[in-house]
Amino acid sequence: MKLSDYSAFPTTLPIIVEDELFLYPFMISPIFLSDEENILAAQKALEDNSLVLICPSKEGKEGQRDFESIYPAGVVGSIMRKVTLPDGRIKILFQGLARGKIVKKVAEHPLRALTDLIESKPFNEIKVEALLEVLREKVRNLAAVSGHFPQDLVKTIEENHEPNRIADLVSSSIRLKKSDAYELFIESDIEKRIMLLIDFITEDIEQSKLQREIKSKVHSRLEKINKEYFLKEQLKQIQKELGVDTQREEEIEEYKEKLEKIKPYLTQEAYKEIKKQIDRFSRMHPDSAEAGVIQTYLDWVLEVPFGKYSKKKLNINDVKRQLDKDHYGLKKPKDRIVEYFAVKELMELRGIKKEKGSGAILCFAGPPGIGKTSLANSIANALKRPLVRIALGGLEDVSELRGHRRTYIGAMPGRIVQGLIEAKEMDPVMVLDEIDKVGRSFKGDPTSVLLEILDPEQNTHFRDYYLNFSIDLSNVIFIATANDISYIPAPLRDRMEFIFLSSYTPSEKFEIAKRYLIPQEIKKHGLKRSEISISTKALEEIIEKYTREAGVRNLRRRIADIVRKAARELLENSHIHKISVTLKNLNKYLEKPIFEIELAEEEPQIGVVNGLAWTAVGGDVLKIEAIKIKGKGSLQLTGSLGEVMKESARIAYSVVKVLIDKRDIKIEQKVIPKSQKETEDGVTVEQSEVYRRYDIHLHIPVGATPKDGPSAGITMATAIASILSEKKVRNDVAMTGELTLTGKVLPIGGLKEKLIAAYKAKVKKVLIPKKNYERDLEDIPEEVLNELETVPVTRIEEVLKEAIIWDK
Known part of the structure; x- marks a missing residue:
């Protein structure tokens, strides 16, 4: 084919854009077309029996089909053959004829342009x-x-x-x-x-x-080295000629220097593993995927602070001073913490080497907001050691703690090793927060790893899968926190010593707010102490009616609400220089009271008893209610009760039946006139028939809240005895205790929270098991004991004697 067989130039031609090949006029080349623009251009050329201009795309513009992304010159030629392929692409056989250039753009879809030939200039x-x-x-x-x-x-x-x-x-x-x-x-x-x-x-x-x-140069060494070394030397020579060979060698030397520096503090196993990985890395091509994995490993492992420990000597006076400075109250927990560190200091002073398996892992247990994590902060500040917090709530994957094996994409060390790297010391204070909320899944049971971490017998050789060697965690001070220790598996509980932090009393909350919360929030919000004041009555009102918790977290939030509104008021009113929050204007800074403490009933009632309960946020007073309905002696229970409380209710009912049969509970007989004797109402109610002729309905408000626990037995028995005997229960008496079938009162837990709740509800007398009276009263705040008459009981008869008004 010749150019003369077609239209004279300049002429309008369709344009095909070529991304890969650079064509020349003498070439006959197969070209594969996959995009719509090129296919349309080829079809247009065949339909019009015209030539076509193939232009190369500009660098970085491959795949784009517009005049801006192509060079304005290319090869003019003809399409000799066209074949449609099964995958939808078009194959054409192109014959180049001459060099051509774009003179004027004609159309964009497909690309068409007025094209002329590139003529060569005359030459010598x-x-x-x-x-x-x-x-x-x-x-x-x-x-x-x-x-x-x-x-x-x-x-x-x-x-x-x-x-x-x-x-x-x-x-x-x-x-x-x-x-x-x-x-x-x-x-x-x-x-x-x-x-x-x-x-x-x-x-x-x-x-x-x-x-x-x-x-x-490389071939001269082939007799002494293998093929891998040959490739490496070839690469070295290329890099040397390019002047970029030093960086990788410097990295490898840096890794080796770091390893030798920490060698005295490494076990033989650890040193061998790290050295092996450095040697492998030095033999690998830097662009290989495995080289990147090994380099990431070396960056992690050489960041672990082997041999670095806190320089400050342990001093329990510092610990005691810091705890007293940061926390009000909590006498027993603070004493136990000081004792824990006293043992450590004594062993250090006397040069006694810590034996394997010695020492205890502390676990602060108690309601939210009571100060568990802040106690750990104080310990770290006193010891001048870094604090590492590991949140375990909802943790299900074992690899989160133990690390991922390096065969997995995105593998990294576990949180424990990452904590050491973050702390930059091998003996930080490590807080394992919410250890009671660790979960299980198909990824494993993290509590099994925690057993190894927290067991002094095992944590000297804790193995992280990513590091692939054991490290010593015995110098780390582990402190766990939990809300409810019953959710912690028994083997894990066995490895910890629990320090229980119970609810704050209103007076303790008042002092904490006054000494810590108000100054901290004022500073946090950019105010000065002279610009805002909260009166004593207003603060007491906030504690009593705007928060209901064991700790002080929500109290801090309410104080922050007040301070924010005060800051806004100061800015909006330049003539105001101080904000005074009092009981009268408190509703201006806070919304309506959220909580109204349910006080004791004003008058004694039949079948209504004040029970004391423990909850995750402190104690509470529950009014247990009972009614009787004509029936056949069945017991109906409502109020979202758990299995333990349902069993306690059945036991209480049986105990009351026995007391009625023994006439320890006297039922007044009702004599009905003869004219009515034939009716059901007219039957004389005998002593032993009362519980056969009535159904008992026992209810514990609030019904939407699930309740369970072994401490409501005597309360439910009192309610049943009251409704069957139709005797009123003292409204100023509350009680807690479990009951056996023989009528014995068993001890309970959470006494401090329960008595504080009774104190808030303005109850005068509290009935508690005798064993709790003998062993737990020393933990109760004096202000609570001074306001409550605490009566120890051993049997249900004593409970009924104190609680029910029998004379009326």
């Missing part, structure tokens, strides 16, 4: 022939040193005398960037074109010589 034949001889010599030299230049092409160039054809042949055979190839392609001055080619070939010859030199 003698000068061009001389340049061609130089070019041929350079080509021969390149073919001699490079295996990429085909020998048969040298012969073709030697025999050809058409300058532009020779330039195209050479350009297509040497390695050129797309921008350089295009610069050569569009040059219309053949002399300049050949000069550019000579420069590019000269550069290519130098690169090929350099490669051969590098290869020869």
Whole structure:
């Protein structure tokens, strides 16, 4: 085919964009078309029986099909054949005929443009022939040193005398960037074109010589080293010539120096593992995936602070001073913490080496907001050690604690090792927060890992899967926190010593707010102490009616609410210099009271008894209610009761029945007139028939709140006895205790919280099991004991005697 077979130039041609190949006029090439624009352009050329212009896309613009993303010149040629492939692509056989350029844009879809040929400028034949001889010599030299230049092409160039054809042949055979190839392609001055080619070939010859030199240097060592070493040395030589070989070597040397520095503090196993990984890393190609994994491992493991420990000597006076400074009350917990560190200090002073398995793991247990985590903060401050907090709430994956094996993508050390890296010391204070909320799943049981971490027998050799060697955790001070220890598995509980933190009394909350919360919130919100004041009555009102908790977290929030509104008021009213919050204007800074403490009933009632309960946020007073309905002696229970409380209710009912049968509970007989004796109401109610003729309905408000626990037995028995005997229960009496079938009163837990709740409800007398009276009253705040008459009981008869009004 010839150009003369088609329309004269300039003419409008469809444009095909080529992303990969750089075509030349002498080529006959198969081209695969996959995008819609190119396929439409090819179809247009075949339909119109016209030529087509194939333009290369610009660097970085591959895949784009617009005039801005292509070079404005290319090869004009014809489509000899078109084949549709099964995968939807089109294969065309293209014959290049001439160099062409875009004169004017015609259409964007598909690309069409007014195209003209690139005409060569007139040239001096003698000068061009001389340049061609130089070019041929350079080509021969390149073919001699490079295996990429085909020998048969040298012969073709030697025999050809058409300058532009020779330039195209050479350009297509040497390695050129797309921008350089295009610069050569569009040059219309053949002399300049050949000069550019000579420069590019000269550069290519130098690169090929350099490669051969590098290869020869490496080949001389092949007798002593294997193929892997050969590739490594070849890479070294290339990097050396490029001047970028030092960085990797410096990294490897840095890793080796760090390893030797910590070697005295490593076990043989740990040293061997780290050294092995450094050696593997030094032999690997830096761009391989495994090299990246090993480098990440080395970065982690060499950050572990082996051999670094706190320099401050242990002093229990510092611990005691810091605890007293940061916390009000909590006498027994603070004493136990000081005792714990007294043992450690004594062993240090006397040079006694800690035996394997010695020491205890402390666990602060108590309601939310009571100060468990802040106690750990105080310990860390007193010891001048870093504090690491690990939240265990909802943790299900064992690998979170023990680390992931390095075979997994995204593997990293466990939280324990990460905590040591964060602390930069091997003996930080590590708080395991909410250890009672650790979960189980198909990923394993994290409590099994915690057993190893917290057991002094095992934590000297704790193995992290990512590190792949054991580390010593015996110098770490572990402190766990929990709300409810019953959720902690028994083997884990066995490894910890519990320090119980119970609810604060209103007076303790008042002092905490006054000494800590108010000053802290004032400072946090940018105010001065002289700009805001909260009166004593207002603070007491906030504690009593705006918060209901064992700790002081919500109390802090309410104080923060007041301080924020005060800050706004000061800014909006420049004439105001101080905000005074009193009982009268408290509702201006806080919304309506959220909690109203349910006080004791004003008058004694039948079947209503004040029971004392323990909850996760402190104590509470529950009014247990009972009624009787004509029936056959069944017992109905409501109020979302758990199985333990249901059993307690059945036991209480049975005990009351026995007391009625023994006449310890007297039932007044009702004599009905003869005229009514035939009716059901007219039957005389005998002593032992009362519980057979009535159904008992026992209810514990609030019904939506689930309740369970072994401490409501005597309360339910009193309610049942009251309703069956129709005797009133004292409204100023509350009680707690479990009951046996023989009528004995068993001890209970949570006495402090329960008595504080009774104190808040303004109860006068509290009935508690005798064993609790003997052993637990010393833990009760004096202000509570001074206001309550605490009566010890051992049997249900004593409870009924104190609680029920029998004389009326």
